[in-house]
Amino acid sequence: MLKNSRLQLHIPRPPARPGETPDFSYVDLQPAGACRRPPTDEAESRMRDLPFGLVRVLDDDGSAVGPWAPELGDEHLKRGLRAMVLTRIFDDRMFKCHRQGKTSFFMKSTGEEALGAAPSMVLGMEDMCFPTYRVVSYLMARDYPLADLVNQIFSNAADPLKGRQLPILYSARRYGFYSLSGNLGSRFGHAVGWAMASAYMEDDKIALAYVGEGTTAEGDFHEALTFASVFHAPVILAITNNQWAISSFQGTAGGQETTFAACSLGYGIPGLRVDGNDFLAVHAATAWAAERARSNLGATLIEFVTYRAAGHSTSDDPTRYRPSDEPRHWPLGDPIARLKNHMIRRGFWSEEEHAALEAECDRQVREAVKAGEEIGTLGKSKPGVEEMFECVYKVPDWRLIRQRQELGV
Amino acid sequence: MPAMNMIQAINSALDVMLERDPRVLIFGEDVGYFGGVFRATDGLMEKHGAKRCFDTPISEGGIIATAIGMGAYGLRPVAEIQFADYILPAYDQLVSEAARLRYRSGGEFWSPITVRSPYGGGIFGGQTHSASPEALFAHVSGLKTVIPSSPYDAKGLLISAIEDDDPVIFLEPKRIYNGPFDGRQGIPLKPWSTHAASAVPEGHYTVPLGKANVVRPGQGVTVLAYGTMVHVCLAAVDDVGADAEVIDLRSIVPLDIDTVVQSVRKTGRCVIVHEASRFSGFGAELSALVQEECFYHLQAPIERVTGWDTPYPHAFEWDYFPGPQRVSAAIRRCVEARP
Ligand SMILES: Cc1ncc(C[n+]2csc(CCOP(=O)(O)OP(=O)(O)O)c2C)c(N)n1
Numbered sequence: 001m002l003k004n005s006r007l008q009l010h011i012p013r014p015p016a017r018p019g020e021t022p023d024f025s026y027v028d029l030q031p032a033g034a035c036r037r038p039p040t041d042e043a044e045s046r047m048r049d050l051p052f053g054l055v056r057v058l059d060d061d062g063s064a065v066g067p068w069a070p071e072l073g074d075e076h077l078k079r080g081l082r083a084m085v086l087t088r089i090f091d092d093r094m095f096k097c098h099r100q101g102k103t104s105f106f107m108k109s110t111g112e113e114a115l116g117a118a119p120s121m122v123l124g125m126e127d128m129c130f131p132t133y134r135v136v137s138y139l140m141a142r143d144y145p146l147a148d149l150v151n152q153i154f155s156n157a158a159d160p161l162k163g164r165q166l167p168i169l170y171s172a173r174r175y176g177f178y179s180l181s182g183n184l185g186s187r188f189g190h191a192v193g194w195a196m197a198s199a200y201m202e203d204d205k206i207a208l209a210y211v212g213e214g215t216t217a218e219g220d221f222h223e224a225l226t227f228a229s230v231f232h233a234p235v236i237l238a239i240t241n242n243q244w245a246i247s248s249f250q251g252t253a254g255g256q257e258t259t260f261a262a263c264s265l266g267y268g269i270p271g272l273r274v275d276g277n278d279f280l281a282v283h284a285a286t287a288w289a290a291e292r293a294r295s296n297l298g299a300t301l302i303e304f305v306t307y308r309a310a311g312h313s314t315s316d317d318p319t320r321y322r323p324s325d326e327p328r329h330w331p332l333g334d335p336i337a338r339l340k341n342h343m344i345r346r347g348f349w350s351e352e353e354h355a356a357l358e359a360e361c362d363r364q365v366r367e368a369v370k371a372g373e374e375i376g377t378l379g380k381s382k383p384g385v386e387e388m389f390e391c392v393y394k395v396p397d398w399r400l401i402r403q404r405q406e407l408g409v
Numbered sequence: 410m411p412a413m414n415m416i417q418a419i420n421s422a423l424d425v426m427l428e429r430d431p432r433v434l435i436f437g438e439d440v441g442y443f444g445g446v447f448r449a450t451d452g453l454m455e456k457h458g459a460k461r462c463f464d465t466p467i468s469e470g471g472i473i474a475t476a477i478g479m480g481a482y483g484l485r486p487v488a489e490i491q492f493a494d495y496i497l498p499a500y501d502q503l504v505s506e507a508a509r510l511r512y513r514s515g516g517e518f519w520s521p522i523t524v525r526s527p528y529g530g531g532i533f534g535g536q537t538h539s540a541s542p543e544a545l546f547a548h549v550s551g552l553k554t555v556i557p558s559s560p561y562d563a564k565g566l567l568i569s570a571i572e573d574d575d576p577v578i579f580l581e582p583k584r585i586y587n588g589p590f591d592g593r594q595g596i597p598l599k600p601w602s603t604h605a606a607s608a609v610p611e612g613h614y615t616v617p618l619g620k621a622n623v624v625r626p627g628q629g630v631t632v633l634a635y636g637t638m639v640h641v642c643l644a645a646v647d648d649v650g651a652d653a654e655v656i657d658l659r660s661i662v663p664l665d666i667d668t669v670v671q672s673v674r675k676t677g678r679c680v681i682v683h684e685a686s687r688f689s690g691f692g693a694e695l696s697a698l699v700q701e702e703c704f705y706h707l708q709a710p711i712e713r714v715t716g717w718d719t720p721y722p723h724a725f726e727w728d729y730f731p732g733p734q735r736v737s738a739a740i741r742r743c744v745e746a747r748p
Pocket of ligand 1: 132134182183184185211212213214215216240242244245246308312438467469491495498
């Protein structure tokens with residue numbers, strides 16, 4: 001019966017703010033191995049349970065269980081672990097560099113290292129990744145030169161992007177890594193276009209695009225899904241749900257109403273919800289989606305459930321908006337620790353080898369930073385000022401030529 | 410009277426309006442619990458409740474569309490776009506909807522919304538945290554575009570914007586949030602408290618939209634600026650020792666054409682300064698107007714000092730930024746020119 005009630009505007013509220021007890025009971029967890037793995041050519045209409053499941057492979061003991069457990073060789077896993085460890089050490093080092101005034105800006109991906117590393121090892125060099133700023137592990141897994149990252153971050157004379165772009169907004173075409181931008185979400189549709197171009201050319205390349213869960217609110221996300229659906233674009237569309245978008249919890253983007261993976265349902269695209277801190281699950285889910293894309297079966301939407309363990313950026317202090325001990329309560333653990341335990345359990349890795357790996361990555365990062373510092377940090381060295389006027393157009397017009405003359409460079 | 414910096418003055422304007430008018434509400438990315446990435450809405454959610462000041466999804470188009478719908482219903486929404494660079498996903502809503510709703514509905518519906526957004530460079534924000542998009546709005550009939558240059562003006566203009574029945578784009582020069590930065594490098598930033606315009610009344614007051622401020626009277630040359638550039642121009646005038654009249658436009662639409670014309674007819678010389686790039690920048694409009702209205706009084710070609718016609722480059726921030734040196738040179742050229 002309809003009561004004579006007055007309407008109330010609903011404003012979502014996160015489970016815990018500073019001073020309150022962290023509460024992740026809203027994260028719908030399922031045991032490792034529980035989620036079924038349909039064949040990649042299953043009809044979308046018969047996979048509509050998957051967006052509400054959770055693909056997990058690594059159980060609490062570090063064993064790989066269930067139908068999604070991929071068969072990956074020891075060396076492959078060592079490479080994956082290395083990419084993640086390198087990423088974490090690099091992040092920590094560059095964050096410090098920012099505090100020392102060597103760069104203007106930096107963002108870490110602590111806790112999310114599997115999200116770039118594993119897909120990078122699934123996709124080929126010819127495929128194209130349309131990254132967010134939080135998947136540098138994609139480049140780490142491809143041995144992108146650390147020096148180029150450092151020089152870009154320092155905006156120095158050796159910056160591959162010529163000082164024009166904000167730190168960490170890399171571009172690395174030869175590594176299958178599309179140009180980043182500060183504008184959220186605006187490349188999601190480019191991935192679909194790239195994938196459609198591959199299909200148009202009857203090539204075999206596919207695309208992978210990332211978007212933060214906060215950014216799924218942008219129109220770009222929904223437009224991209226529509227085009228991916230309508231044209232069966234060979235693309236993997238990945239949502240990194242790290243629970244926070246700066247100070248806004250995932251419910252601000254609709255996460256209290258349904259899962260992000262379930263956005264797929266309205267577009268008739270298969271959707272997977274995946275433990276993003278489980279390297280093996282991320283690998284397996286990406287491989288499944290890649291197989292669909294390469295078999296001309298079209299797009300897949302994947303939600304990686306993860307947690308942003310560090311602040312949003314060097315400008316951010318997360319204790320102002322979430323409990324300071326929240327990271328410790330995150331139920332899906334740490335991707336590096338989990339893969340490491342698994343490898344130790346399988347018998348081809350040890351604490352000693354892990355410590356040696358960390359030391360080796362640390363040495364490499366230090367060397368790269370030192371080399372970058374020798375060229376110069378922000379403000380101490382920069383590309384020639386004439387670079388400011390280049391690349392606006394392929395060929396500068398009279399305005400740029402005159403302005404360059406006016407500045408005397 | 411309390412001394413406020415520009416953020417505190419904006420916060421105070423919002424607080425006053427939330428208090429006075431239950432139809433006013435504030436929303437945008439991270440503006441609620443956190444109080445905004447520049448802290449402009451700090452404490453407002455706690456004080457006035459989550460319904461009055463809340464976080465939105467990250468969707469600038471959604472934020473403005475929602476504001477327009479609320480405004481049409483009769484509310485007075487104040488939306489924040491976190492950086493002016495990110496207003497573009499909402500451009501269609503602003504241009505095709507907010508600006509034209511009154512016109513196309515024969516006055517049945519209108520859009521009394523205010524869109525606040527930090528703009529401009531000088532913080533090493535690179536090409537996506539530095540833009541000055543004012544000309545994109547000035548070109549659109551039906552929108553008003555307001556740019557304060559001091560705490561006092563920020564509060565008074567923002568209250569006028571919120572009370573205005575038309576859509577107002579309120580661009581906040583973020584480089585001067587904490588002090589009147591004048592473009593001079595390597596010297597510590599003076600805090601606002603050392604500046605007269607940091608004396609901001611606690612309660613309600615307005616600074617009318619469309620009334621420019623002669624911040625420095627003079628006879629020899631008129632300098633037109635707004636936002637951060639007002640302070641850069643004052644520094645440049647000091648450097649040159651020119652008898653310049655510096656006019657802070659405060660709002661570019663509506664534009665205080667009378668003050669501009671009176672001044673240029675008096676001085677016969679005009680320098681126009683903005684941080685946005687030059688070609689089709691707002692300076693082009695000012696230059697055209699001055700030429701149309703003051704042609705027979707002009708003693709020298711009108712000078713424009715602007716950002717270059719490139720995106721805002723990270724490492725070359727201070728090569729791009731039209732600082733006091735470039736402004737001084739233009740003032741000198743303009744003052745020394747002889748027909
Ligand atoms: C179009 C646009 N709007 C707003 C911003 C400001 N901003 C930068 S990061 C961010 C939060 C993004 O959150 P999410 O998509 O969840 O990614 P995460 O940072 O958590 O990885 C916001 C609002 C932006 N960069 N671009």
